[in-house]
Amino acid sequence: MRGFVRDVFVSQGMIVDAAIHEPHTKQADKRNPHAHIMLTTRSVGPEGFGLKVTAWDRKDVLLDWRKQWAEHANRGLELGGHGVRIDHRSFKDQGIELEPGVKIGTAARDGVQVVAQMRAEQAEIQRRNGEAIIAAPDIALVPISKERAAFTRGNVRAFLKTHTVDAAQLEAALHAVMHSPDLVQVGKDGRGYVHYTTRDMLATEQRMLNAADLMAARLGHWVNPKYCGQALTGLQRGPLSADQRKAFDHVMSDSNLAVVQGYAGTGKSYMLAAAREAWDAQGYRVIGGALAGKAAEGLEISSGIPSRTLASWELMWQHGHAALTSRNVLVIDEAGMVGTRQLARVLERADEAGAKVVLVGDTRQLAAIEAGRRCAPSPSGSAWSS
Numbered sequence: 001m002r003g004f005v006r007d008v009f010v011s012q013g014m015i016v017d018a019a020i021h022e023p024h025t026k027q028a029d030k031r032n033p034h035a036h037i038m039l040t041t042r043s044v045g046p047e048g049f050g051l052k053v054t055a056w057d058r059k060d061v062l063l064d065w066r067k068q069w070a071e072h073a074n075r076g077l078e079l080g081g082h083g084v085r086i087d088h089r090s091f092k093d094q095g096i097e098l099e100p101g102v103k104i105g106t107a108a109r110d111g112v113q114v115v116a117q118m119r120a121e122q123a124e125i126q127r128r129n130g131e132a133i134i135a136a137p138d139i140a141l142v143p144i145s146k147e148r149a150a151f152t153r154g155n156v157r158a159f160l161k162t163h164t165v166d167a168a169q170l171e172a173a174l175h176a177v178m179h180s181p182d183l184v185q186v187g188k189d190g191r192g193y194v195h196y197t198t199r200d201m202l203a204t205e206q207r208m209l210n211a212a213d214l215m216a217a218r219l220g221h222w223v224n225p226k227y228c229g230q231a232l233t234g235l236q237r238g239p240l241s242a243d244q245r246k247a248f249d250h251v252m253s254d255s256n257l258a259v260v261q262g263y264a265g266t267g268k269s270y271m272l273a274a275a276r277e278a279w280d281a282q283g284y285r286v287i288g289g290a291l292a293g294k295a296a297e298g299l300e301i302s303s304g305i306p307s308r309t310l311a312s313w314e315l316m317w318q319h320g321h322a323a324l325t326s327r328n329v330l331v332i333d334e335a336g337m338v339g340t341r342q343l344a345r346v347l348e349r350a351d352e353a354g355a356k357v358v359l360v361g362d363t364r365q366l367a368a369i370e371a372g373r374r375c376a377p378s379p380s381g382s383a384w385s386s
Helices: 002-008 059-079 105-110 112-135 138-147 153-161 167-178 199-217 225-233 242-251 268-282 293-303 310-318 340-353
Strands: 016-021 034-039 042-045 048-052 183-188 194-198 257-262 285-290 307-309 328-332 356-361
Touching: 002 016, 002 059, 059 293, 112 138, 112 167, 138 153, 138 167, 138 194, 153 167, 153 194, 194 199, 199 257, 199 340, 225 242, 225 268, 242 257, 242 268, 257 268, 268 285, 268 293, 268 356, 285 293, 285 310, 293 307, 307 310, 310 340, 328 340, 340 356
Parallel strands: 257 356, 285 307, 285 328, 328 356
Antiparallel strands: 016 034, 042 048, 183 194
């Protein structure tokens, strides 16, 4: 909560009053810790309060704040070792054909009768959702595969438990999902658990791999060695290390796709700053993207590459703005956190436009928030690979 408040609100000049409310009971199954955040509507600077910022009242800004809260919360869930993730979007916007549940919340203060009525309504929603899943199991497979590229029978059961009304309906729904023609077995993990995915996810991964193979084979982004030399000699903090130089040479190749893996603190941004200068000198338009707004901001500050979230770029492209061309170099930071579906869309669009994409990541980063997998660890334990 503190990180969210600092990054999203205080950084814009807001004063924030935030409070975490403790549960009203010590019973673990009834715990409901939550936070309240109150914001000033005027920005605060060295001279005191300024004018009211009307942009903060816009619906699109509120939706962006909700999205950023989901990003912060999911990082916290990952760090806490929890498999569950949250999504700020409605079921409808996510393409999930299930009814959302009833939130009891403060209604508990209105008396036992009100709570009993709402719980009965929730049970009826779960019954209808369970019946829908039994009739069409893909209704459950869509949201399950959105969160995980591969999942176990236990993951399926955990999801169905909150969308069925009782044990009998749960078992019927589980049987329907596990025997769905859309389900594909992909192997076992180290503990012997069988993992599954969906035919749609397999097709998405194949499209992404096909686009990556085509881009890697295409040579369309040559950079004059003179510009590379100028970028390297103009570095303010001294020359690149041996690993940084290897990564620099790799991203400077003619190929339309480059992938660099480097642990935090190894100077990926310093290398990218030199690469940006060389690309700029050659006349390419360099842009940056990342899953989270904070990561995009960090990429821009550290490397000088104008950056946005990938969702923001996709929205602009859909509306015909800032379209990718063969003169573009798109640098994607924290690539391991980008979900399979989104990365597939971006690579396909870049391939169609003839743009170059540079994927930069860290195998020790948090896993993808949506369905996806990290890159393989670098060989010999090196901090860098490309």
